[in-house]
Amino acid sequence: MLSRISRIGARLLREATAETRAGHLISSQGSNRHSSPVVTPVLSLRNVLFSTATSGGQDESSQEKISVTFVNKDGSEKTISVPVGMSMLEAAHENDIELEGACEGSLACSTCHVIVMDVNYYNKLEDPTDEENDMLDLAFGLTETSRLGCQVIAKPELDGLRLALPAATRNFAVDGYVPKPH
Amino acid sequence: MVAGPRGALEMVRGLRILSRAVVKLRPLLVHGPTRGFSASAPEPLHVCVVGSGPAGFYTAEKMLKGHEGAQVDIIDRLPTPFGLVRSGVAPDHPETKIVVNQFSRVAAKDRCSFFGNVTLGRDISLSELRKTYHAVVLAYGAESDRSLDIPGEDLKGIHSAREFVWWYNGHPDMCDLSPDFRNTESAVVLGQGNVALDVARILLRCKTELATTDISDYALDALRGSTIRKVYLVGRRGPVQAACTAKELREILGLKNVRVCIKEADLVTSPADEEEMRNSRIQRRVYELLSKAARTHKDNNYEDQKELHFVFFRRPTKFIASENDSKVGAVQLEKTALKGDEVTGKQFAVGTGEFEELKCGLVLKSIGYKSLPVQGLPFDKTRGVVPNLRGRVLSCESETARVETGLYVVGWLKRGPTGIVATNLHCAEETVASILEDDKKGVLRLPSDSEKHGRPGLLEILKQKNVRFVPFSGWEKIDSKEKMAGLPRNKPREKITTWDGLLEAADL
Numbered sequence: 001m002l003s004r005i006s007r008i009g010a011r012l013l014r015e016a017t018a019e020t021r022a023g024h025l026i027s028s029q030g031s032n033r034h035s036s037p038v039v040t041p042v043l044s045l046r047n048v049l050f051s052t053a054t055s056g057g058q059d060e061s062s063q064e065k066i067s068v069t070f071v072n073k074d075g076s077e078k079t080i081s082v083p084v085g086m087s088m089l090e091a092a093h094e095n096d097i098e099l100e101g102a103c104e105g106s107l108a109c110s111t112c113h114v115i116v117m118d119v120n121y122y123n124k125l126e127d128p129t130d131e132e133n134d135m136l137d138l139a140f141g142l143t144e145t146s147r148l149g150c151q152v153i154a155k156p157e158l159d160g161l162r163l164a165l166p167a168a169t170r171n172f173a174v175d176g177y178v179p180k181p182h
Numbered sequence: 183m184v185a186g187p188r189g190a191l192e193m194v195r196g197l198r199i200l201s202r203a204v205v206k207l208r209p210l211l212v213h214g215p216t217r218g219f220s221a222s223a224p225e226p227l228h229v230c231v232v233g234s235g236p237a238g239f240y241t242a243e244k245m246l247k248g249h250e251g252a253q254v255d256i257i258d259r260l261p262t263p264f265g266l267v268r269s270g271v272a273p274d275h276p277e278t279k280i281v282v283n284q285f286s287r288v289a290a291k292d293r294c295s296f297f298g299n300v301t302l303g304r305d306i307s308l309s310e311l312r313k314t315y316h317a318v319v320l321a322y323g324a325e326s327d328r329s330l331d332i333p334g335e336d337l338k339g340i341h342s343a344r345e346f347v348w349w350y351n352g353h354p355d356m357c358d359l360s361p362d363f364r365n366t367e368s369a370v371v372l373g374q375g376n377v378a379l380d381v382a383r384i385l386l387r388c389k390t391e392l393a394t395t396d397i398s399d400y401a402l403d404a405l406r407g408s409t410i411r412k413v414y415l416v417g418r419r420g421p422v423q424a425a426c427t428a429k430e431l432r433e434i435l436g437l438k439n440v441r442v443c444i445k446e447a448d449l450v451t452s453p454a455d456e457e458e459m460r461n462s463r464i465q466r467r468v469y470e471l472l473s474k475a476a477r478t479h480k481d482n483n484y485e486d487q488k489e490l491h492f493v494f495f496r497r498p499t500k501f502i503a504s505e506n507d508s509k510v511g512a513v514q515l516e517k518t519a520l521k522g523d524e525v526t527g528k529q530f531a532v533g534t535g536e537f538e539e540l541k542c543g544l545v546l547k548s549i550g551y552k553s554l555p556v557q558g559l560p561f562d563k564t565r566g567v568v569p570n571l572r573g574r575v576l577s578c579e580s581e582t583a584r585v586e587t588g589l590y591v592v593g594w595l596k597r598g599p600t601g602i603v604a605t606n607l608h609c610a611e612e613t614v615a616s617i618l619e620d621d622k623k624g625v626l627r628l629p630s631d632s633e634k635h636g637r638p639g640l641l642e643i644l645k646q647k648n649v650r651f652v653p654f655s656g657w658e659k660i661d662s663k664e665k666m667a668g669l670p671r672n673k674p675r676e677k678i679t680t681w682d683g684l685l686e687a688a689d690l
Contacts, residue, residue: 102284102604108277111604134429137464140608 066159070097071117073167084156088114088149088163099165105150107131110139112149117162119145124157141166224251227621228636230315232302234258235265236603237593238321239285240610245319246293248618253636254294255315259301260354261652261684262660263289265323267603269353272380273395274387276674281603289654295637297644298652299685303556305649306640312588314639316626317617319590320559320568320575324551324599328566330372334501338362339510343377343548350384350405352398352677354684362509363408366543370513372498373548374417375425381546382413383434386488391438396668396675414540416493418518418531420448421472422455424494427602428467434490435475441487444476448494454522454529493540495519497531502539512539551599560586567591567598573613574620588626590617656688663687 065081070092072078082091089112092099100111113136116122122145128136132151139146149163227249231238234256242254262268264282271278289296300306302322311318327342329335341361348356363369369385371378384392389406417424421444424431435442449472451459459466472492496515504511515538518531555561555568560577562569568591569576569583575591576583592613593606601609620626627634644651660678664687667676678684 100604100607102281102607103277104280104283106277106280108275108280109602109604111607130432131429133467134427134432137428137467138602138604140604142463 064156066154066156066161068154068158069160069162070099070114071162071164072098073165082154084154086154088112088152088154090150091154092149097165099149101150107135107148107150110135110137110148113139113141113166114147114149114152114163115141115143115166116145116147116152117164121158121161122147125152139166224249225627226636227252227317227627228315228634229254229317229319229617230311230636230640231256231319231321232258232311233265233321233323233593233595234263234285234296234298235321235323235593236267236281236285236606237323237596237610238265238319239263239288240606241319241321241592241614242294243284243288244610244614245617246288246291248614249621252293255297255637255640256289256294257297257300257302257306257640257651259299259322261298261656261681261688261690263296263298263654263657269348269351271351271603272347272384273351273397274383274392276395278603296652296654296657297640298657298688299690300644300649300651305647306643308556308558310643311640314634314643315588315636316621316631316634317588317590319573319592319613319617320595321592322553322595324553324566324594326552326554327547328550328552330498330547330549332498332500334503334510337501337503337510338508339366339543340501340545340547343371343373343381343546344551346381346546347377350397350401352401352679354679354681357398357400357679360404361544363404363410363544365409367409368412368414368540368542369410369544369546370414370416370540370542371546371548372416372513373425373550374415374492375548376427376430378415378546378548379426379430379434381548382415382490383437385410385413386434386437386440386490388438394672396673396677398677398679400679410488410544412489412491414491414493414542416496416498416513416515416540418495418497419520419529420451420455420494421492422451422458422465422469423520423529424468424472424492426468427464428471431468431471435471437490439487441489442475442479443489443491444472444479445494446476448492449473449476452520454520457527458529495531496538497533499533499537501545504543510543510545512541513545514539551594553595553599565598568595570596571616573609573616587620650685650690652685652688652690656690659689660684660687 064084066084067079068082068088068091069077069079078095078097080091080095080097082088087105089099089101089105092112093101099114102111103109105112116125125147128147128151132148135148136142136146152158152163229245229252231241231245231254238256238258242256245252245254256263258265264285267279267282267285288294302308302311308318327344339362341359345356345359346361349359349361363385371382384397384405385408389402392402392405451469459469493515495518497518498513499516500514501510502512502514503509516533517536517538519534520529521532522529552566553568560569560575562579569579570591571585573590573592573596575586575589577586590613592610596613597609617626661675664675664677668674678687
């Protein structure tokens with residue numbers, strides 16, 4: 001109960017930031033080619049606020065979810081459930097996982113770099129676009145199964161996905177895959 | 183539900199967050215709700231970050247996360263925060279600037295304060311800061327330029343890319359630059375890194391596309407009257423070694439109404455080039471983009487098109503004045519060849535003794551930024567950085583160097599002027615880890631440091647010296663005025679570009 005007050009407070013604050021962000025994006029990004037990843041984080045934050053406020057924090061059963069495990073920099077793990085259609089960047093932020101997102105999913109930075117730990121899961125993802133690859137060029141600790149968290153969107157086949165945050169990966173190999181220098 | 187001590191804390195946190203959301207952004211309420219808990223609060227660690235660009239803000243963020251007692255004050259010589267995100271990132275790259283949302287959330291935290299319009303070395307000295315704070319982190323970047331040291335560098339019409347970028351981004355120190363675009367059809371950009379690509383793109387890009395960015399109004403006016411049709415990007419080495427990133431290159435190669443000219447002979451690679459590309463994904467992808475552009479643009483030739491020429495294997499040796507005045511009229515270039523360095527495996531350019539001239543009325547030197555020292559700061563003049571060990575400032579470069587206790591460095595001043603915004607994230611993590619380690623060892627808060635009061639100490643010094651600082655709320659006033667002024671023109675903001683204008687807008 002008490003912790004819920006704190007959570008609602010945090011969300012109100014995020015909502016407030018999201019509003020200003022939305023205003024800025026609409027005025028400045030009319031010609032952005034990747035408009036969908038830019039706009040979705042804002043919308044989904046709002047959805048979360050409303051669902052929390054109206055249903056008292058209960059999960060909405062109508063929405064399909066998958067299970068995703070994040071392996072933190074220190075090796076600790078956190079498994080969360082992610083609604084289908086949500087990006088891993090948003091999902092991480094909803095769940096206080098320390099994945100950076102400097103450009104908030106507009107494909108202009110490489111800070112939400114994640115490493116898909118099982119190559120079979122990696123192969124289930126759509127190939128990265130040129131624009132995503134341009135950003136991955138600059139990612140810290142790039143591997144063969146690196147992706148940007150903002151471009152990995154939850155879908156049913158990805159249930160059980162394991163994602164490592166880069167700093168943790170320097171000391172272990174990705175399951176079933178030996179990272180090669182690019 | 184019974185609230186244990188943890189529940190109580192959570193409740194306080196919840197109420198605090200709620201109250202902040204309601205009285206959204208009442209920034210000077212810095213200590214308010216935390217005071218009552220001073221008994222359980224950790225002893226404060228007073229940290230001052232000098233410079234509010236990405237390196238400074240990432241440091242503040244990591245510091246606040248990493249230490250519950252950290253009180254972080256960020257000072258900046260400008261009335262506006264965010265460093266190169268405001269004055270460096272190109273106006274047509276709004277996505278790159280989104281990171282200021284994150285930085286603003288850091289600045290809004292109770293344990294963080296911003297002091298704009300405060301210059302280290304003028305308003306406050308390094309030794310004063312070190313007497314006031316347990317840790318001082320220098321993040322003031324690189325505000326000068328490397329020079330070529332070749333004849334004619336002082337001719338009119340030659341600017342550093344930094345000056346030009348500051349000018350179109352409305353930096354108050356460069357609003358009077360007024361580069362001349364009217365009396366020439368050719369501009370030469372020396373360098374092929376991302377900054378070089380930025381300035382070339384601004385010169386070539388269709389002005390109606392620029393009109394809805396946050397480019398300064400005077401720059402847009404001047405560019406609208408530009409007669410420049412050809413831009414030459416000159417690099418000492420070849421397409422395999424071009425220092426730009428694929429994103430920036432892809433963008434400029436796709437500009438509307440611009441023909442890209444690349445000599446096919448320059449695209450021939452040597453075994454050493456092939457080896458470099460095998461080892462570097464980014465070099466390989468940049469080379470592929472250039473080769474593809476050379477093929478697709480070969481047959482396109484429309485009269486009204488502007489031209490972007492990639493000039494590889496040339497180094498500038500002299501600037502030549504135009505016939506009648508002291509203005510630049512041409513750049514003399516020497517042809518180069520690549521030679522392998524056996525130690526690093528990298529290839530460097532050597533002159534061949536063969537020269538040519540490239541006519542132009544505007545030259546932008548994009549050959550690197552340079553950091554400047556302040557009094558009392560160890561500085562490595564040849565590398566242009568502060569000698570440091572994982573962010574801890576060292577007294578000198580030699581092996582016998584000792585650590586300057588409580589003094590740290592981050593960002594360009596620490597590692598040189600390279601990398602992207604995100605590079606500073608890892609750079610800040612390293613420096614903050616060093617601070618936390620030192621604090622754990624107990625070297626930052628000795629009994630003799632009891633006089634280090636942090637913020638009240640800074641305020642006292644500023645008061646004594648009659649320095650009027652701009653708090654974050656002052657920046658928010660500037661910010662909202664700029665956004666309002668941008669609305670009628672469909673711009674995200676219309677930047678205020680003079681010192682007086684900025685200070686007035688901040689209500690100082």
